Amino acid sequence: MDPLLSLYVQSPGFRRYSVETKRNYATDIALLLTFLWGRGRSWTNAAARDLEDYEHWRLHAVENPVRIGGSKWNRELSAFSGLFAWAVKERWISRSPVATRQVLGRRGEVLTVAVAKAKDSRPSNVHWLTPRTWRLWINVGLRGHTRQGVPERGWAGRLEDRNVAFTRLVTSSGLRRLEAGALLTFEVPRIRLSGGRYCHGRVAAEVTRSKKSRTFYVSAGAVGDVENYMDSSRAWAVRQAQRAGRYDRLPGRRLVAEVTRGTKPLVRWCDQDGVVGERELARLTWQERMLLFTEGPEGPEPLWLWLNEQGLPFQPHSWEGVFRTANQRCERILTPPEHLGRDPHQVFAPYTTVHAGRHSFALFMLVVLNEVMDRRYGLTPAERRDFRLLYGDPWFMVQGLLGHASRETTVETYLAPVRHLQLQSMLADAAAPPDAPTPDLDGLFARVARDAEGIQDIDACMAPAQGAE
Numbered sequence: 001m002d003p004l005l006s007l008y009v010q011s012p013g014f015r016r017y018s019v020e021t022k023r024n025y026a027t028d029i030a031l032l033l034t035f036l037w038g039r040g041r042s043w044t045n046a047a048a049r050d051l052e053d054y055e056h057w058r059l060h061a062v063e064n065p066v067r068i069g070g071s072k073w074n075r076e077l078s079a080f081s082g083l084f085a086w087a088v089k090e091r092w093i094s095r096s097p098v099a100t101r102q103v104l105g106r107r108g109e110v111l112t113v114a115v116a117k118a119k120d121s122r123p124s125n126v127h128w129l130t131p132r133t134w135r136l137w138i139n140v141g142l143r144g145h146t147r148q149g150v151p152e153r154g155w156a157g158r159l160e161d162r163n164v165a166f167t168r169l170v171t172s173s174g175l176r177r178l179e180a181g182a183l184l185t186f187e188v189p190r191i192r193l194s195g196g197r198y199c200h201g202r203v204a205a206e207v208t209r210s211k212k213s214r215t216f217y218v219s220a221g222a223v224g225d226v227e228n229y230m231d232s233s234r235a236w237a238v239r240q241a242q243r244a245g246r247y248d249r250l251p252g253r254r255l256v257a258e259v260t261r262g263t264k265p266l267v268r269w270c271d272q273d274g275v276v277g278e279r280e281l282a283r284l285t286w287q288e289r290m291l292l293f294t295e296g297p298e299g300p301e302p303l304w305l306w307l308n309e310q311g312l313p314f315q316p317h318s319w320e321g322v323f324r325t326a327n328q329r330c331e332r333i334l335t336p337p338e339h340l341g342r343d344p345h346q347v348f349a350p351y352t353t354v355h356a357g358r359h360s361f362a363l364f365m366l367v368v369l370n371e372v373m374d375r376r377y378g379l380t381p382a383e384r385r386d387f388r389l390l391y392g393d394p395w396f397m398v399q400g401l402l403g404h405a406s407r408e409t410t411v412e413t414y415l416a417p418v419r420h421l422q423l424q425s426m427l428a429d430a431a432a433p434p435d436a437p438t439p440d441l442d443g444l445f446a447r448v449a450r451d452a453e454g455i456q457d458i459d460a461c462m463a464p465a466q467g468a469e
Helices: 003-009 019-038 048-059 070-089 131-142 160-173 177-181 220-231 233-244 316-334 354-376 381-391 394-402 407-414 423-428 441-451
Strands: 100-104 110-114 198-203 214-219 254-259 266-271 276-280 292-296 299-302
Touching (some): 003 070, 019 070, 070 110, 131 160, 160 354, 316 354
Antiparallel strands (some): 198 214, 254 266, 266 276
16 A cells, blocks of 8 residues: 555545545546556656656557547546645655646636646537437336336336436436435425426535535426425335334434524534534535434434435435436337447437436527527517627526536537527427417427437337227
8 A cells, every 4th residue: 555645635635626536536546556557667756758658548549448538538637637746745756747838718817737638628528318308218217118108017116206306307407416416305496486387496505516506497397206206205215214223323413403594594403422513504515414314203304305215315426327227228128129239320219317417408498598588578689689688698598507607618518519500590480379388399409409419319209008098
């Protein structure tokens, strides 16, 4: 065991990373160390040429069967830069092998960046599903439907209502995995906007990427799914856990005595040792949120919204496994056997991730907001200009819904494939009367998907089986 690496992971800089970043960086550094040890070198003796050779192996070497892309390399480079910068600061090495240069940032500030930073990296793994493709993915992947639109024989439906509720929450709100996965039961939106189709809630600062609280909006139907889950399988799991005494044995459990009101609500609790504590609700980490309980009619109940079958908090990163299993089921059910493992460009089944729900929400809101401005209100070009001056254009509105600090992030990262489309002209000739609330959204999104790269739109008819209701 390397004692210097042990010191590094205990350093203030490394400890400030999120749990996921720590995990990723540790993996990246371990791969580099393996490469260096293979050529008989310690990481403290690494030279710039070693990093150049490693970069070539990871990105370009034909002999490497698992080459990576620019985005992955930039993450690895960030991990190495942090390690070597710390070692220089603590005087364990005299110079970092990561070559750097200075550039001007967007606001004119001087930034130090790695010379080896890849230029072909994508900001993120962005892809979209149209609304009807999400419905297909949910029905087949999470509800166990066959191509005939009925549950498959032997389908157990374990935690089906939880998984569907989480997915619909993410796709109708644009919340990130951690933001949606760390909600507490009393944070589920219940106040409906005028018209009743949407509810609004508040996402806590500590679980956001920007560390700033913001309001989020979610469809009333998705909230209904969450409430049904809370009243059914979640309540059952809580009762089973109480009877088994699982909550009594949970280390670090905090029994909440009060949640204050106001602009900065406080959570006050008492732990198992009788120690009283309090913290601002917006500043609770997701790990602290998992420890919060309330006293129910039959004993302690977790305030963490999403639970596993044992009634214990379901960790945010575990949602990736749920989505992976659903993807595999969609592939098995929807891909004809003769096409399995064949042409990668002929896709029969949707594939998605938790974060793709956020991407899809952004695309959906862009289209709908354009429709609202152009069709529902029947605005003239001059009126549209005035509307944008008062409230901002749809890109600006979507930026606010996603919680982005920069409009450029919204345009370049999430919606780049569709920014060139003339949505207003498409909507103008949509087959719907002028006073209709919305046009045929499935048809509209099909047109968007045909003209833009990266959007999944699968027109699979889930025909009811004969005799099925």
